[in-house]
Amino acid sequence: MLDAAPLVNKLSPTPTPAPQAPTAALLSLERLHRRFNVGGGRQLHAVDDISFDIAPGESVGLVGESGCGKSTLVRLIARLLDTTDGRIVFSGDDLAAIPAKRFAKAKQRPAIQMVFQDPTDSLNPRFTAREAIREPLTLLTGMKRGEADARVDEVAAQVGLPAVLLSRFPHQLSGGQKARVGIARALAVKPTLLILDEPTAALDVSVQAVVLQLLEQLKRDLGLSVLFVSHDLNVVRLLTDRVAVMYLGKLVEIGPSEHVFRSPKHPYTQSLVSAIPGQGPRIKLSGEVSSPIDPPPQVCRFHGRCPRGEDRCAREAPPLRMVGSQLVACHFADPAAT
Amino acid sequence: MNETLKHIKHVLSENPVTMLAAALFALFVLIAFVGPSIVPIDPLASDATAALKPPSAAHWFGTDALGRDIFSRTLVATRLDLGIAVSAVVLSFALGIALGLAAGFFGGWWDTLITRTSDTIMAFPLFVLAMGIVAALGNTVSNIVLATAIINLPFYIRVARAEANIRRGAGFIEAARLSGNGDVRILAVHLFPNILPPAMVQVSLNMGWAILNAAGLSFIGLGVRPPTPEWGILVAEGAQFIVSGEWWVSFFPGAVLMLAVFTFNLLGDALRDIFDPRRRT
Amino acid sequence: MSAPPLLDVKDFGLEFRTRSGTVRALEGINLRIHKSEIVGLVGESGSGKSVLSYALLGISDRAAKVTGGTAIFGGLDLLKASEKTLADLRGREVSMIFQSPRTALNPIRQVGLQIEDVLRRHAAAPGADLGKSLRERAVQALREVAISDPQRRHAAYPFEMSGGMCQRVMIALALACRPSLLVADEPTTGLDVTTQAAVMDLITSLARERQMATLFITHDLALAADYCDRIVVMHAGHAVEAAPARALFTQARHPYTARLLSSTPDDKTRSAQSLQPVPGNLPDLRRNDLPGCRFADRCERKTEQCVNERPALAADAAHSVACWHPLFGPPSARSHGSEVQHA
Numbered sequence: 001m002l003d004a005a006p007l008v009n010k011l012s013p014t015p016t017p018a019p020q021a022p023t024a025a026l027l028s029l030e031r032l033h034r035r036f037n038v039g040g041g042r043q044l045h046a047v048d049d050i051s052f053d054i055a056p057g058e059s060v061g062l063v064g065e066s067g068c069g070k071s072t073l074v075r076l077i078a079r080l081l082d083t084t085d086g087r088i089v090f091s092g093d094d095l096a097a098i099p100a101k102r103f104a105k106a107k108q109r110p111a112i113q114m115v116f117q118d119p120t121d122s123l124n125p126r127f128t129a130r131e132a133i134r135e136p137l138t139l140l141t142g143m144k145r146g147e148a149d150a151r152v153d154e155v156a157a158q159v160g161l162p163a164v165l166l167s168r169f170p171h172q173l174s175g176g177q178k179a180r181v182g183i184a185r186a187l188a189v190k191p192t193l194l195i196l197d198e199p200t201a202a203l204d205v206s207v208q209a210v211v212l213q214l215l216e217q218l219k220r221d222l223g224l225s226v227l228f229v230s231h232d233l234n235v236v237r238l239l240t241d242r243v244a245v246m247y248l249g250k251l252v253e254i255g256p257s258e259h260v261f262r263s264p265k266h267p268y269t270q271s272l273v274s275a276i277p278g279q280g281p282r283i284k285l286s287g288e289v290s291s292p293i294d295p296p297p298q299v300c301r302f303h304g305r306c307p308r309g310e311d312r313c314a315r316e317a318p319p320l321r322m323v324g325s326q327l328v329a330c331h332f333a334d335p336a337a338t
Numbered sequence: 339m340n341e342t343l344k345h346i347k348h349v350l351s352e353n354p355v356t357m358l359a360a361a362l363f364a365l366f367v368l369i370a371f372v373g374p375s376i377v378p379i380d381p382l383a384s385d386a387t388a389a390l391k392p393p394s395a396a397h398w399f400g401t402d403a404l405g406r407d408i409f410s411r412t413l414v415a416t417r418l419d420l421g422i423a424v425s426a427v428v429l430s431f432a433l434g435i436a437l438g439l440a441a442g443f444f445g446g447w448w449d450t451l452i453t454r455t456s457d458t459i460m461a462f463p464l465f466v467l468a469m470g471i472v473a474a475l476g477n478t479v480s481n482i483v484l485a486t487a488i489i490n491l492p493f494y495i496r497v498a499r500a501e502a503n504i505r506r507g508a509g510f511i512e513a514a515r516l517s518g519n520g521d522v523r524i525l526a527v528h529l530f531p532n533i534l535p536p537a538m539v540q541v542s543l544n545m546g547w548a549i550l551n552a553a554g555l556s557f558i559g560l561g562v563r564p565p566t567p568e569w570g571i572l573v574a575e576g577a578q579f580i581v582s583g584e585w586w587v588s589f590f591p592g593a594v595l596m597l598a599v600f601t602f603n604l605l606g607d608a609l610r611d612i613f614d615p616r617r618r619t
Numbered sequence: 620m621s622a623p624p625l626l627d628v629k630d631f632g633l634e635f636r637t638r639s640g641t642v643r644a645l646e647g648i649n650l651r652i653h654k655s656e657i658v659g660l661v662g663e664s665g666s667g668k669s670v671l672s673y674a675l676l677g678i679s680d681r682a683a684k685v686t687g688g689t690a691i692f693g694g695l696d697l698l699k700a701s702e703k704t705l706a707d708l709r710g711r712e713v714s715m716i717f718q719s720p721r722t723a724l725n726p727i728r729q730v731g732l733q734i735e736d737v738l739r740r741h742a743a744a745p746g747a748d749l750g751k752s753l754r755e756r757a758v759q760a761l762r763e764v765a766i767s768d769p770q771r772r773h774a775a776y777p778f779e780m781s782g783g784m785c786q787r788v789m790i791a792l793a794l795a796c797r798p799s800l801l802v803a804d805e806p807t808t809g810l811d812v813t814t815q816a817a818v819m820d821l822i823t824s825l826a827r828e829r830q831m832a833t834l835f836i837t838h839d840l841a842l843a844a845d846y847c848d849r850i851v852v853m854h855a856g857h858a859v860e861a862a863p864a865r866a867l868f869t870q871a872r873h874p875y876t877a878r879l880l881s882s883t884p885d886d887k888t889r890s891a892q893s894l895q896p897v898p899g900n901l902p903d904l905r906r907n908d909l910p911g912c913r914f915a916d917r918c919e920r921k922t923e924q925c926v927n928e929r930p931a932l933a934a935d936a937a938h939s940v941a942c943w944h945p946l947f948g949p950p951s952a953r954s955h956g957s958e959v960q961h962a
Contacts, residue, residue, distance in 0.1 A: 065811040066782070080512055104518050114516055122509030126531045139518035174900070185513070204663045205838060209882035209896035216891035231811060234884040238891055261886065275816040277841040278885060282816055289781075 025053035025089075026225050027077070027193055032086035032096075034072055044293050046072040048249035050086075054193065059219055059226040061236035061257060063272070064246035067289060070229050073246070074195055077227065078114045079103040090193070110140040110189035117198040119178035123170040129156075129181045130166040136189045151188060159184045159214060176207035183214070187222070195227045200235065208235075215239060233276050237261045245269050248292050248301040255326025265323050265333040267306050283307060300330075308332060346612055356611075359604030366598055370417040377410040381567050390584050400586035402575055411567040412591050418568050419598070422479065423548035426486035431541055433487070434494025439525050439533070441495065442502025453499070456492040464489040468551060472560045482561040486551045490544050497540050501533035535610045542606030546599035553595055569595040624651040625800060625832045626675075629934070631688030631698070633667075633674050640905035644670045645856045648688065649934035652800065655830040657823060659843030659864070661879075662853035665901045668836045671853075672802045674698075676715055677705040692800070711741040714793035718805040720785035724777040730788045731757045731773030734795055741796045760791040764821060783814040787821065794825060801826065802834045807842070819846050840879055844868055852876050855901055855913040857929075862938040872940040872947050875914050912943065920944040928953075 034047040046069045054060050062070050075081040077088060079100050088095040090108060098106050113136075116122035123132055130152055137148040156166060161180040170178055179199065186194060199215070200208040216239060219226060230236050236243055237257055244254040245266065253266040264270045271283040285305050295301060303313040312331055320327045324335040351357065379397075385405035393400045399408035441452040459467065471485035505511060506529075514528050553570030555561040562568040564575070569591050576587030628650040635642040645667045652658050662668045673679045675690055675697055690697040693712065695704070709715075717723040725733055734757040751759070754773070761769035764787040777785050786806060793801060803822060807815040823846050826833045837843050843850050844864045851861045852873065860873040871877045881895040888894065899917035902909060911929035915921045924943050930951035933939040943950045 065813060075512075078516065080515055101521070104515055104520050109516075109518055114513075116509045116513060118509055122513050124510040124514070124528055124532070135514075135519075136517035182513075185517070205840075205879060206663060206882055206897035209891075209894040212884070212891040213894060213896070233812065234886060234888070237886065238884045238888055271813060275812045276886070277839070277845040282820075284817070284820075285813055 024092075026056045026058075026091060027054040027227075028087075028089040029053070029077070030087040030089060032073070032076060032088065033084045034069075034076055034081065035084045038293060042294050045249045045295060046292065047076060048295075050246075050249075050251050052244055052251065052254055054225050054227060056192070056225055057223045058242065059228060059240045061240035061243035062227060062229045062246065063231065063233060063236055063243060065231075065289070067248070067292070068246040069249040069292075070246050071197070074114070074197055074227065074229055077193075078112055078195055079106075079109075110136070111191050112193045112195070113186040113189065113191040114195040114197060115182050115186045115199050118202045119175060119182050120170060120202070122182055123178060125170055128167050128169055129161070129173065132181060133166075133185045133188050136185060140189050152184075155184045155188045156180075158187065158218070174207075175203050176210060179203060179207070179211050180214070183211075183218075187218070191224060193225045193227065195229070197229045198231065201231070212239065233261065233273065245272070248290065248295070250301055250329065251320060251327075252302065252329045253326055254320070255324075255328075259325045263324070265326055265328040265335075266302075266330050267308055268302050271307070302330075352611075353608075355604060356608040359601055359608060362597065362601040363605055366416060366420060366601060369413060370420045373413045373416050377413055379407040379410045381406065381410040381414045382565055383407075390579070390587070392584070393586055393590075399590040400584075402572075402587050403579070408572070408587065408590055411572060412569070412594050415567040415569050415572060415591070416594075416598075418479075418562065418566065419549055419552060419595075422483055422486070422552040423545050425483045426490065426548045426552075427541055427544050429483065429487035430490040430544065431494055431537070434491045435498045435530070435533070435537060437491070438495040438498025439502050439529060442499035443506050443521075443525060443529065449499075452495060456495045459489065460492045465551065465554060468555060469558070469560055472555060477560060477563065479562060482552050482555055485555070486548045489551070490548065493540055493544065494537065497536055498533055501536060502529055505529060505532060538609040538612075539606040542602050542609055545605075546602040549595065549598055549602070569598075622653060625654045625656075625692065626650070626652040626834075627689075627691045627934075628675070629689050629691075631671075631674075631690060632686035633670060633679070634684055634686055635680065635682045636684065637682060637905075642904045643856060643909065644683075644904060645674070646686075647929060647931055648858050649932045650851060650858060650861075651934050652832045652834060654799070654832055655827065656849065657826055657833045657835060657847045659847035659850040660834055660836045660853060661838065661840050661843050661850055663838055663901075665855065666853040667856040668853050669804055670856075672715065672804055672834065672836055676709060676713060676802065677702065678709075707741075710737050710793075710798070711796045712798050713800045713802065714796075714798040715802040715804065716786075716789045716793045716806050718808050720782060720789045721777055723789055724785060724792075726777050729774050729776055730780070731761065731775075733788075734760050734792055737792055737795045756795070760795045761788070763794070763825070764788070764791045766791075782810055783818060786810065786814075786818050790818075790822060790825070794829075794831075797829060798831065800832045800834070802836070804836045805838070806835075808837070808839075815842070822846075841883065841885070852879070856904060857913055857941060858932045859914065859942065860940045861932055861934075861936075866938050870938075870947050872938070872945040873914075873942050874918050874920055874946060877946055912941070 029051050032047055032050045035043040035045055038044050048069075050073060062073070064070050072081065076083055079095055079098070082100045083096045086096060090112070093108065095103075095108060103109060127135070130149070133152045133155065134148045137143050137151055138145070143151065152166065153163060156163060159180045161177065161184060165173060165177055173181065183199070196215070200211050203211060212235060219239070228236060228240050240257045242255060243257045243260050245252050245260070245268065247268050253260060253264065253269045260269060261273055264273050271285050273279065274281065274283045285307070290301060290304055298315060298317055300306070300313040300317050303309050306313070316331070318329045318331045320329045323333040383406065385401070388397070388401050388405040389403055391397055391401045397407050397409065399412060402408055437452050441449040468485040468489050471488060472481050475481045475484070511524060511528060514524050519528065552561065553568070553573065556568050556570030557574045562571060564571055572591035573588050573595070576584070576589070576591070579587050628648055631645060631648040633645040635644055648671060660668045660671070670679070674683065674685070677697065677700070685698050688698065697705070724730065731754070735753045738753050738756055758769045758773055761772055766772050766784060766787055777788070780788070806822070807818050810818060819842070822833065825831070835843065835847055844867065847864050849861065850864050850867050852859050852867070852875065854875050860867065860871070860876050862872075867876065868880065871880055875897065878895060878897040882897060884891070884894060897917060902913055902916060910916065910926040912925040915925040918925070922944065928943070930941040930943050932941040933952060938948070940948065941951050
């Protein structure tokens with residue numbers, strides 16, 4: 001049922017033709033790598049050969065355990081970090097070519113914004129809410145104070161933040177209110193790509209629901225593209241069109257959210273989905289996660305922990321291939337499996 | 339502005355000790371400004387007939403070996419001592435914080451260079467280093483200020499570096515980058531105000547230390563030259579008379595010196611409270 | 620349950636003296652845990668669930684003051700026991716595991732040695748195999764929590780281990796002396812879904828094996844439902860509903876519980892707009908004029924009675940609720956002294 005917005009799936013090495021007339025992707029990651037030196041000539045492969053697209057107005061989820069590289073990937077896309085290899089093509093320009101240090105002054109800076117996980121940590125304790133939301137406006141759009149203040153009022157209303165709270169400091173605001181300030185700040189400069197890094201993780205359950213409703217409404221009203229990182233799979237399922245699953249720096253499955261959750265094809269995704277409380281029998285994983293330092297390129301990263309592991313997995317790392325409606329990196333993914 | 343004044347009043351009234359410190363501080367500042375105009379007797383006027391007289395109605399703190407009124411001299415010295423201390427601390431603060439921020443935020447060779455310099459300064463007994471600097475550069479007030487500033491640099495560098503290090507990975511710093519802030523602006527607008535509270539306590543402690551430093555240097559003959567009244571010199575002039583019983587010559591200037599240092603130390607906490615937005619309700 | 624409860628908390632109240640007023644953190648708590656039962660204590664931040672557990676173990680903040688009630692554990696009232704008695708009890712009869720494993724472990728001491736410390740402190744613990752050395756027993760404890768290669772890991776430091784492994788070490792520490800009651804305070808918050816499942820499986824299997832009672836504190840209702848026999852829901856310092864796990868989900872009686880359930884997405888939720896968040900905010904517990912039922916100001920079923928009288932939870936019923944107008948079933952029994960005094 002691919003009647004969602006036209007999707008262009010990019011995989012390496014052969015591109016798969018899109019089911020409908022392709023629309024130019026807003027963001028296109030091409031063979032992205034990020035490695036860190038950990039001394040002694042060894043390297044940690046945080047992001048390993050990741051390629052996927054985000055179409056305009058599309059909402060893509062990014063899930064995976066801690067250490068899988070999703071935080072690093074997100075920081076690469078937001079240009080807070082430099083890539084080791086690969087291209088980040090955004091509306092036709094390769095952003096990876098601009099060093100992160102200089103990106104603050106780049107013309108694309110306002111187009112990609114991010115909402116952080118911890119609302120308390122991501123607000124400067126000495127700035128009022130108004131000052132925090134206004135800063136990107138004055139720095140990135142050249143607005144004067146008066147204009148910027150008007151825009152602050154506008155976006156505060158959009159996120160349901162009462163105007164009287166704008167003159168308060170973060171420590172005078174509740175968790176939910178701080179979360180709204182963070183969202184308002186990101187939206188103020190009218191980005192075309194919004195990255196949400198675990199936006200409800202630090203919030204109480206009752207506040208989470210309100211923020212989720214806000215996010216859903218904004219997504220509808222503003223039509224921006226969203227990259228939604230979360231460990232809460234139920235939330236990802238709710239708010240995204242497609243979802244990408246990462247494991248140890250690699251993409252293991254990507255496809256329409258409903259399909260991935262209802263019939264996951266990669267053994268890791270299957271175990272992840274089964275671990276959600278209330279999902280019934282759990283697929284248990286044995287052993288510890290393999291090391292991301294200098295991993296042997298011909299071995300599947302999930303080998304050793306995978307409930308199904310065969311000789312082939314240690315000789316040949318599986319490429320992403322189309323299985324049913326998802327791209328899956330596993331030799332044994334079965335299109336017929338539920 | 340109104341908010342700020344209200345907040346300052348609130349902080350001061352919370353703690354009676356803070357009130358006391360603030361009052362004393364205000365008194366010292368007042369004396370520093372108007373002291374020379376309100377002295378009862380010319381601090382430089384000597385009167386051989388009235389030498390070494392104990393405290394009396396005519397001379398509240400008594401007179402010294404040259405018959406000069408100690409009270410007037412002590413009062414007038416306030417301006418010089420405070421002036422030296424404030425100049426030294428301001429200089430030290432500005433330079434030290436800037437260097438510390440750079441070291442903590444950028445890391446790498448910035449950090450190595452600045453930290454090693456700081457370590458080198460701290461390797462010396464600080465007073466000896468100050469002596470050395472003044473002796474090498476010459477006996478002037480500006481050199482005392484310079485020397486005091488240099489030996490106090492490491493404290494500011496250390497505080498700023500530690501705080502910058504803690505905060506450099508903070509969410510709001512990353513958010514600042516997303517908002518279009520370059521490195522320099524992040525340091526100045528985002529980091530600096532947040533390290534102010536711990537830095538302010540340092541400033542106050544430093545003021546006390548700077549006064550002691552200047553007094554100490556003058557005591558041993560480096561720095562301010564007699565007959566200019568300065569607390570350290572006044573104490574030095576009276577040192578030889580303690581044994582023979584004319585205790586007041588050293589005592590009163592010393593007591594005032596002690597009171598000044600005490601005031602600044604007490605003020606440290608109050609300053610930190612004033613600058614910390616978390617205390618505002 | 621016909622057997623007497625292992626832990627019987629009756630009408631427990633606690634407050635904190637702070638500069639900005641007295642915080643009435645807990646009021647009228649009734650709670651029972653039976654041997655080898657796993658009870659989930661569910662509530663949001665500010666509900667008092669952690670405060671309750673700390674108070675039972677006698678490790679509350681110094682500003683805390685018990686205002687009434689009893690907490691009988693094995694014939695002893697924990698609230699009136701001396702520090703010495705409690706210190707002997709902690710680690711041996713009652714143990715606790717905390718939320719952040721890295722901060723709960725001593726970062727500069729090898730994990731095996733930390734386990735040995737506990738064993739040494741309670742050297743005469745019942746069931747201890749005194750034939751083995753402390754080191755052997757520590758290694759055995761590590762093995763029991765499924766840490767691979769326990770001989771080598773004995774010498775490891777917490778920073779060398781992953782979050783999930785640190786959590787297992789903490790569990791090993793807590794269970795080294797075979798306590799009869801384990802209090803687990805948000806042990807899996809911050810862990811990934813798969814690690815969370817593994818840790819919860821470990822805790823529950825050990826609990827069943829050793830017939831150990833467990834009080835599992837969490838804000839995640841779905842997680843509690845998966846692993847606990849019974850669940851107690853807390854709101855603003857009150858225990859508002861207690862029921863067997865399944866029953867709570869299918870027939871929540873208290874309006875707050877129902878809202879908690881409807882505000883969390885599950886696999887059937889189609890749109891965020893269908894979620895029903897809890898309206899309003901937690902009441903300020905420093906107020907003198909708190910309504911009898913502290914959920915009153917956020918509840919659409921509120922009446923005069925809710926403001927004036929505090930509904931109490933019956934500790935002995937299978938599914939009980941502290942509400943004058945529950946969604947199903949009879950309201951709380953009226954008890955003497957449930958009228959609220961407004962200061």
